[in-house]
Amino acid sequence: MSSLPVLSPHRPEAPGRLARAREELGGWRLVDLLAYGAAWAAGLMLTFIALALLAFLAIKGVSFLSLDLITSRPEPGIDQSKTGGILDPIIGTFVMITIGIAVATPLGVGSALWVVEYGKPTWLARAVESAIEVVAGMPSIVIAIFGLALVQEHLFAWFSFTGEGGAVYGRSFVNAGVAMSLIALPLVFGATREALLTVPSHMREASYALGKTQAETIRRVLLPSVRSNIGTGMALGMGRIAGDTAIVVILLGASLRLQPLESADPVTNFFRGTGSTLTSFVYNNSPAGEGNAPDKAYAAGFFLLLIVILLNFAVSAVLKRGEDGPAK
Amino acid sequence: MPTTFPPPVRRITLDRTPTVVDPSVEPIRHTPVDRAHERGDQRERMTIDDLVVKYAGKPAVKGVTLPIRDQEVLALIGPSGCGKSTLLRTLNRLTELTPGATYEGRIALDGQDVRALPVTQLRRKVSMVFQQPNPFPMSIFDNVAYAVKEQSKRAPKKSALMPKVESALRRAGLWDEVASDLDRPALRLSGGQQQRLCIARALAVEPEVMLMDEPCSALDPKSTMVIEELIRELRKSLSVVIVTHNLAQARRVGDHVAFMYLGDLVEYAPAEQLFTDPRAERTREYVSGSFG
Incomplete structure (x- = not known):
């Protein structure tokens, strides 16, 4: 040629x-x-x-999309002009994001710190990395069914509704949130790990050369250095949590409305109860689901997209300010 | 010369950038300064006795014996890979962070074996400045304050730290340039200012000895001049050990100069003597630019 x-x-x-x-x-x-x-x-x-x-x-x-739609609660019904709004799924989405990222961040950052800064014995560090890669590649529905099998054990009965005969329902915000954290964990871990690896070794040595211990070096020098990368990983993880459906359907119950548990403890009842998110709402109201309210499905889908985009903007704005200002 | 030295390690590397050496350049300053060794009144602050440092069994420093005298500048020179940085990093036990590094022999600080001291305490007495200016990603104030704060004590208030921070920044000749805006991120400073901030940080722990690993090689000539001036000033209150590829610099700031080659100490002499009348053939070749 x-x-x-x-x-x-x-x-x-x-x-x-x-x-x-x-x-x-x-x-x-x-x-x-x-x-x-x-x-x-x-x-x-x-x-x-x-x-x-x-x-x-x-x-x-x-x-x-209208203000009325996002501020009113969903109602059961067949006619989509009478089935209310999407307030409950919006709340559900934010609660999922909050629980998931609150669990994933310390775990992800902590394990990345251990792998990069300590990492002894080496085989164990490699095993941790591989394990997190496996979790990263795991479809969320697999995480969900495994989680459900686990939390339906009586040991975990407190975290969700228990039926009259003693059967554990297993579906609740806590259970779904912890499962969600597994989706965000690899992203937080990966971002933190990569960032730690790019911190030049003379930065660590500069701290050691001032007579600082490794713990203090990590806390005062390394963590501030990788803060923005942790934020990026968190933002990615939050986006993934907001977009997941399988865990919501299987572990949150995807109930139309928020259904707090009815027990004597008003604080935890909400988190031990079921609910839905925008993703499960879209699914249920699409022609594929039982709700059959496609207009609302589009509105909810668009709102979800807005949340994810705004989330990314918010995080990058916060990070930008953090980089410019004095480190605390 | 072995090119695999120092051996590649996973996390701790020397982070050295290539340095252009032009030994043919005459030192700019010919007027002899007040050289401490000529006063003859300084005692030995540190002693290095038959020091052998090995990386994974391969010797990088082979039995070096050297005095580090009080209130003088000891310059370590030699071609790349000759062990001068390794020697320097062993003085505050930083080599211990390199996997596979071991050392034998004795290093004493004020007569006490450095291995007998807690390492955090040793490193406050023997502090260090690196080749790359490496301020921490925090404000100017916090960079110096970080050094001042002592381990395991509750963080003192900013006002309590201020006198020490100010004094360290003054000693490093940076105070007048940064006093108005101590909350500025340190990474916004120029390269030369960053390096002086690192010197201030190293001074803030009130060291007896300051180690400098090619502190000017990443800087422009003007910043280099400022730092050399600073080194001569610092010498009045502490000992300085400086590793440099720049022979003219070694001649300008050094009171004594030690020439190392392939892990051996070839010659140790007062600076002027080593450059004008070296005793060893190797030294003569190196300082005249035949190799290196």
Whole structure:
């Protein structure tokens, strides 16, 4: 296969963009040119798909989204004009995010610190890394059914509703939240680990050379250094939690309304009860689910998208301020 | 010369950038300064006695004996991989952080074996400045305050730390430039200022000896001059051990100069003598630029 003809050396002064491109690509093999074109096309296509999705959801969603919808509670019913709003799923989504990330962050940051800064014995550190990779690759529905089998044991009865005959229902905010943390954990762990590995060793040595212990070095030097990366990992993890459906359906119960437990403890009743999130609401109200309120499904889907996008903006804004300001 | 030295390690590396050495350049300053060894009144602050440092069994420093005298600057010179940085890092037991590193021989601080001291205490008495300016990602004030705060004590108030922070920044010649904005992130400072901040940080622990591992090699000539001036000033109150690839710098700031080659100490002499009238053939070749 011959190469494309090279432009003549008598080039015009200040060649145009197209001419320059032709000259640059002139010496390429055809295979490379095809691959180059395909790569371009793939990129453009993905951008188009993303924009189309956003536009579709925005047009569909905005037309049904209203203040009334997001501030009123859902009602059971067949006619979608009478089934209320999406307040409960919104609350459910935020509670899921909060519990999940609150559990995942200390675990992820802690294990990353141990693996990178201590990591002895080496085989154990490698085992921890592999284990987290396995968790990262685990479909959330697998996590969910495993979690359900676990929390239906009587040992964990306190965390959810127990039926008259003593059967443990297993579905609650606490149980789903802990399962959700497994989705966010690898992201927090990975971001922290990568960041710690890029902190130059002379930074650690500078602290040791001042007579500081490893613990103090980690607390005062390393953690502030990787703070923004931890934030990024958290934001990614929160996005993943907000978007997960399998765990909500299996471990949260995906009940239309928030259903706090009815026990003597008013504080924990909410967390031991069931609820739904925007994802399960979208599923149940889509033509695939039983609710059959597609308008509300679009509105809820768009709202979910907004939450995730805003979450990312909020985190990057906070991080930016943290980097500029004095470290505390 | 073995190119695999120091051996690659997983986390702790020397982080050295290549240094261009031009030994043919004459020192800029010819007027002899007040050299401590000429006063003849300084005692030995640290002694290094038959020190052998090995990385995974391979010797990097082979039986070096050296005095570190009070109130003088000892400059360690030699080609890359000759063991001078390793020697320096053994003085405050930083080599212990490198997996596989071991050392034999005796290093004493004020007559006491450094291994007998708690390592955190040793490193406050023998503090260190690195090649790359490496301020912590916090404010200027916090960088110095971090050094002042003592382990296992409750964090004192900012006002209580201020005198020590100010005095350290003054000694490092940085106070006038940063006093108005101590809360500024340290990483916003220029390279030369960052390095002086690192010196201030190292001074804040009130050390007896300050180790400097090529402190100017990442800096421009003007910042280098400021730091050299600072080193001469610091010498009045403590001992300085400086590793440098820059022979002119060793001549400018050193009271005594030690030339190392392949882990051996080849020559130890007053600076002027080592550069003008070296006793060993190797030293003559190195300082005249035949190799290195």
